[in-house]
Amino acid sequence: MWNLLQIELYKISRRSRTYIAFAAITAIVLIFQLAFKADGTAYLDFMSQDVMDTFQFDKSKAINGYFMCYIILNTLLVQVPILIALVAGDAISGEANMGTLRLILTKPVSRTQLILVKFFASVIFTIMLLLWMAVTALFFSMLIFGVDDMLIFRSKGDVSQILQITKDDVLWRYLCAFLYATVALTVIASLALLLSVFAENSIGPIIATVCIVIVCTIISNINVPIVDKYAKPYLFTSYLVGWKGFFYIASTEDGETIKGSMENWPAVRNSLLTLLGYIAVFLSAAIISFRKKDILS
Amino acid sequence: MKKNLLLTAFFAMLLSFVSQAQDINILLQKAKAKIETVKDYQAQGRMKTNVAFLKVPVATVSVFYKKPNRLKVKSEKGISFIPKGAVSINMSGILGNINFTVLDAGTDKINGTVVRIAKLLPTDDNSDIVLSTLYIDEASSLILKAKTTTRENGTYELEMTYGKYAAYSLPDKIIFSFNTKDYKLPKGVTFDFDDGVAPPAADKSKNKKGRAEITFSSYVINKGVADALFN
Numbered sequence: 001m002w003n004l005l006q007i008e009l010y011k012i013s014r015r016s017r018t019y020i021a022f023a024a025i026t027a028i029v030l031i032f033q034l035a036f037k038a039d040g041t042a043y044l045d046f047m048s049q050d051v052m053d054t055f056q057f058d059k060s061k062a063i064n065g066y067f068m069c070y071i072i073l074n075t076l077l078v079q080v081p082i083l084i085a086l087v088a089g090d091a092i093s094g095e096a097n098m099g100t101l102r103l104i105l106t107k108p109v110s111r112t113q114l115i116l117v118k119f120f121a122s123v124i125f126t127i128m129l130l131l132w133m134a135v136t137a138l139f140f141s142m143l144i145f146g147v148d149d150m151l152i153f154r155s156k157g158d159v160s161q162i163l164q165i166t167k168d169d170v171l172w173r174y175l176c177a178f179l180y181a182t183v184a185l186t187v188i189a190s191l192a193l194l195l196s197v198f199a200e201n202s203i204g205p206i207i208a209t210v211c212i213v214i215v216c217t218i219i220s221n222i223n224v225p226i227v228d229k230y231a232k233p234y235l236f237t238s239y240l241v242g243w244k245g246f247f248y249i250a251s252t253e254d255g256e257t258i259k260g261s262m263e264n265w266p267a268v269r270n271s272l273l274t275l276l277g278y279i280a281v282f283l284s285a286a287i288i289s290f291r292k293k294d295i296l297s
Numbered sequence: 298m299k300k301n302l303l304l305t306a307f308f309a310m311l312l313s314f315v316s317q318a319q320d321i322n323i324l325l326q327k328a329k330a331k332i333e334t335v336k337d338y339q340a341q342g343r344m345k346t347n348v349a350f351l352k353v354p355v356a357t358v359s360v361f362y363k364k365p366n367r368l369k370v371k372s373e374k375g376i377s378f379i380p381k382g383a384v385s386i387n388m389s390g391i392l393g394n395i396n397f398t399v400l401d402a403g404t405d406k407i408n409g410t411v412v413r414i415a416k417l418l419p420t421d422d423n424s425d426i427v428l429s430t431l432y433i434d435e436a437s438s439l440i441l442k443a444k445t446t447t448r449e450n451g452t453y454e455l456e457m458t459y460g461k462y463a464a465y466s467l468p469d470k471i472i473f474s475f476n477t478k479d480y481k482l483p484k485g486v487t488f489d490f491d492d493g494v495a496p497p498a499a500d501k502s503k504n505k506k507g508r509a510e511i512t513f514s515s516y517v518i519n520k521g522v523a524d525a526l527f528n
Contacts, residue, residue: 011520050480051350054507055378143370149375155489159483164353166375201453244490251352256345259354271490 001113003082008121012087013032020239021083022132025076030137032072033144036063044070047153051162058087065142066150066170070247072137073177080129081188081213081240087125088192089206091118091201094289102295111291115193119283122189130178130185138174152247165249168257177243180268184273190282191236197290213237236278258274309331311455318352321401321415325431327438329392331466337363337522342515346378348507351478353378358511369527380475380509381450384397396420401482403429407441407456410434425449451476462516475508 010019036043040063045052068170078213092115095101099239104114133243150170152163188209195205219227245268250261306388340360346353356414357373370379402414417429425447426455443455 044379046483049483050478051378054381055349055351055377056381057376058372093408093438151376160480161350161352162480164351164376165352228491231344240492248490249352254345254347255349255352256347257352257354258431268490295342 003279004109004117005120005124007123007178008117012121012125015087015090017086017090021080021086021129025080025129025133026136028076028079029072029133029140032075033068033141036068036071037144046164049175052217061148062151063145064148064150064167065138065145066165066174068145069138070143070150070152072141073133073181073243076133077134078139078217080133080185082210083129084122084126084185085192085206085209085213088118088122088189089196089209090195090202091122092196093205094196094202096199096295097201105295112287115197115283115290119193119286122188122193125241126180126185126189130182139235150155150247152249154244154248163246163247163249163251164256164257166259171266173246176246179245180243180272183272183279187236187240187278187282189277190279194282194284194286194289198288199291202210208265216284230242234268236275239271239275242275245271303444309353322399323415324413324435325392325399325415326440327347328431328433328466329441331438331464332392335364335465335467336519337361338465338519339517339522340467341515342378342511343515344379345512346380346507347509348378348477350477351378351472360511361522363522363524363527367527371526380473380507392417396521397429405432405435405483407432410441412441428500437462437463462513464516465516467516467518468513473509473511475507475509476505479505 011082016253025153041059044059051118092101105111137232143264147167149167150165152165154163154171155163191212192205196202217240219231220238222234224227237257246262246265249257249264250263340362342358342360344356344358346356352373356375356377358377358379359371359373361367361369361371370377372379375487397417397419400416400418402416405412405414411434412432413435415431415433417431419426425448428444429446430444431440433440437459439457439459441457443457444452445455446452447476453473455474456472458467458470459467462469
């Protein structure tokens with residue numbers, strides 16, 4: 001199994017499309033950092049326009065490495081599923097397309113083992129991508145912008161809030177957020193892998209995964225009560241942004257934030273369990289389908 | 298005879314009114330004189346902000362003041378949301394810079410202390426301050442509460458508790474109440490995590506009021522404050 005995984009990782013590393021994801025993330029992060037270095041206060045003015053009438057705060061302190069990483073993740077984690085699909089969607093269908101699938105299965109490797117290896121390789125790719133995001137979006141931003149307290153601009157229903165987290169209370173939240181994001185993106189990888197089982201070329205599962213993610217994301221954010229009640233809880237895309245829950249700090253009745261706290265840990269935990277459930281369902285479906293499949297290519 | 302009695306009563310009332318008006322002016326001058334003993338100060342304190350849309354930690358702040366009316370609130374570390382009307386934290390901001398007509402508005406009680414109420418009407422039509430109401434402790438000549446209505450920024454309310462620095466009319470604690478606007482994030486800029494818990498029903502009146510509480514731990518008075526600190 002370990003040898004198979006090594007071979008699979010070698011194959012992923014030899015494909016040029018693998019590096020598209022890393023290049024895209026680097027480009028997006030750099031553009032964000034350059035833009036905010038040049039005129040980040042304009043963004044803060046836009047986000048805090050009503051607050052500025054009543055309060056003054058040091059905007060140059062507010063634009064710091066922690067804040068930058070949050071803004072970048074907010075944008076990137078909507079796009080990253082597409083990059084994950086590029087690799088995971090190719091896992092089985094790519095072999096089928098090249099005619100190597102039958103060849104692999106002539107070896108003493110069970111179909112379940114093969115799917116699991118492909119799955120773990122996709123997970124490792126996801127982790128590498130997130131590590132790269134952590135390095136570029138968090139650590140590079142910390143170097144460029146420095147560190148200070150972190151501001152979170154949040155909408156909850158009709159209520160908008162600004163949350164402030166002290167700088168010594170941020171890093172553990174990022175660690176948890178990246179771990180959560182690993183699980184969330186693994187759902188996409190397992191979905192792409194499942195779709196990959198049914199296809200003979202890579203384009204189909206990649207596009208299908210991207211379409212499913214886009215459609216479900218739109219439905220998850222449509223904010224129509226009937227959709228919120230009957231559709232949203234069943235869509236995995238509703239839970240992809242659960243990593244933000246680590247940054248929603250709890251506060252006292254007077255509005256004073258409580259260091260080291262989370263506003264709603266049970267909701268984040270339940271989202272995490274739901275995502276793990278989706279991984280189990282997609283992966284099981286992929287294994288069952290692949291075991292029953294006639295391999296003709 | 299009856300006419301004479303009525304006239305005497307009328308003059309007695311008028312005299313009492315005039316003397317009371319003089320009293321409030323004298324009391325105000327006493328309070329002002331006490332405030333004016335402070336040329337500058339530097340104070341350390343902790344600021345707690347209570348506004349519906351802000352969830353922030355208690356901030357450690359430094360307050361710098363220099364005559365006639367330069368005041369700066371700076372956060373020692375981290376980011377602090379300083380209410381813009383905080384300039385009226387210092388009473389010389391109200392008493393020192395404008396000419397006003399004083400009206401005696403009687404007495405009231407603040408935390409069991411009987412206070413005289415003085416209403417200050419600026420004589421300058423273009424003054425930003427429309428009306429200031431001061432609640433002055435007659436015994437100590439200290440202003441315990443002030444309400445200031447401005448043209449631009451609504452009404453501010455200050456409640457002051459004195460201790461070690463009462464001789465300089467500098468409070469140990471200030472509660473600063475002010476009007477806030479509703480805060481609304483521009484639509485569609487955040488993909489927020491819905492934790493399934495409905496936000497609490499907004500109390501419209503509560504949402505419009507903010508409160509900042511500064512508890513001062515120390516003052517350095519009349520030792521000079523650099524001008525650069527106010528930039």
